[in-house]
Amino acid sequence: MAASRTFEEPALTVLAPPRPVLRRKRYLLPFGISAAVALAGAVALFVSGTVALPFKQVLVITGKLASKSEFFTDDVVRRLLMAQGVQVHITRAGSRSIATNDIDSYDFVFPSGQPAALLIRNQRQRESKYAKVHKPFFSPIVLATYRDYAEALQAVEQGEPDKSLYYNLPMTSLVEHIKEGQTWNELSHGLNNGNRVLAQTSDICSANSAATYLGLIAFVENGNQIPQDEESALALADRIKPLLTSQGLPGDDMSKQYLAPEGKGLAPVAVIYEHQYLAHQIRLKQQTGEIDRNRVLLYPEAQVQTVPELIALTPAGDRLGEMITNHPGLRKRALELGFRVFEPDGSLSQGQLTGFLKALGIDVPSTGVGDTETFLPSLPLLEKMIERVGDCP
Template sequence: MRRIAGIVLAVLLVGGVVAAVVAGRDSGDTGTATKTVRGVIGSEKAEFFADPDVVKALATEGWTVKAETSGSWAMEGLDLKGYDFAFPSSQAPADALAAKFRVREPLPRPFYSPLVVVAHRAAAGVLAGNGLADVTGHRGTLRMAAYLDAARHDRTWQQLKGADKHGELTGTLAITSTDPESSNSGALYLAAASYVAAGGKVAANAADVGRTAPLMRKLISVQGAQQSSSDAAFRDFVSGAGNPLVLVYESQVASLLAAGQAGDDLVVLYPDTTATSDHTVVPLTDDGRALGELLSTDPALRRLAVRHGFRPQGATSEFEAATAAHADYLNQTLTGVRQAPVPTYAVLRDMARRARG
């Protein structure tokens, strides 16, 4: 399967920030941008800010954006002096940053994306044949309770009916996720899994975390080394490397589909209970807030966000219309998908630490 085209990782850095993307510079743009803002963003938004059409739309409104990427949960440890905004991938790390820097509410939340599991066709078929998923064509539903029960009992692929026909399906059955201590998607994975494991109760304190901690530890420890970026994990999957089941954002899949780069081997599994990533701007200056509000309201930027797979807040029709050609892969209306409440920042951090051992 071909690699994702257009992933922009312009400058590799050390110490938490993994890449830099400069919008409006070295792109040949001759727009009317008059204000330059600097921010740190989740890696899954790197392509959006590097898109020449996004650069042009921002310039039309008088803006140039310089953005560096970082794991959302790692942003709290960064020195953000001189930055205008932070743009993590969900509300929990955004709220923590807002509290740290005494940012006034409400925080702009331009778009969102649910977590999904991308699977190779053979893996999806074996899951379906063993009651762990329902699959039709390129789309399906992952039965979270059944999957967690398999994880609890250390089920292997070899123990699943039909897996013997696929030599690549070996070892312990596991979903690959990112490091929950540094990456938003990894932390949200634990939020959804713990909610299901607790019988539909969101963890509210240390005792709640402790009750599901052994299972959460299994979900993480079986993976071995984890990446800090969902972008890297998704690129590995698309290239044919890595594990047959990988947790990613729906936006990454939708962007791939929009670029016409999805192969026949791809199946998108929506967990029947998942967590939604609310991409939230934390304004550190007035210009940062103005940018966040522009991303939320400007029609051109909203259309471009959809092109990159994001669901704009407040108008599901925009996403449905733009992805109509890919309804065989995407659950446009999220039918049958339950949204798990996400614990508070402190509780989720505790959950991630315990899961990591």
């Protein structure tokens, strides 16, 4: 008889529903970290105003400027301006070139010195056109060189011997060396350079630095006196012309040649602005922790004041001038780029640059403003001298 079979009913197992993804432990930790980072970033963007940029109307401001173009091409400056809804488009040109050409299509101009600025302001006034002046920062003219060249010129160190980055230079001595046609080898047997002793400049016809150096040489050559009439100005221009044109074809930007790795062969003594040298030292210190003690600055004992002026040609340009002068972030960045920053009341804040350089461990130069000041000829006479020396069109 066949055995009876027993059949069991199939069991039905009811599973608990899966936990929501957001409640799983393996998910919570990475998600929580990512969410926290995203939230912190969003808060930072809201605080800075950057998050609203895609929804803001960006104001494009156009300008024509000389050596101070370095400020507006700086990434940090561009970012700070963009956070305020401003974008600056620049056209580069020498200061005198800016002053002697049409500028009506721009919102602002920024010549590097007062002679060019005065030409522009006078022209705008004659034509009853908009012009508002802002003076955000200052950078004196210097002669950038190398330590062995400074010692050959018997310049006087401002600080500790063989370590200071800054020297005071008696200009009468330099002018005499140039007039005598001496070579660097003749001046010092330690220099392997058969070229004539001189300071190289940018184009006298277009650059404020070169025109200012012309005025400095003229002042020294004329016994610390400025010419009083056209006849004496042109006669003085003829006397100093060989001292300025013996360099041959001038360079476009002497700071780039001087600061190049092969700069000692290209421009052993170059007329530049102080901020260009300081920016090099600041950048090097921040990147490597070191200071370039081979490159040094010569400060002429008789100083020439070269205060750049941002001249607003439209209300948009005026808005930019106000921002550059007063915005804390932009003022701080100007210091980081080596400029001496003016206070809103027009006074020069030497202490800010001093404190910034000391904090980085970089030597601090003197004020750049000596007791003896070089005076430039009146604007009409200076223009005549520039045209005569540079054979300007």
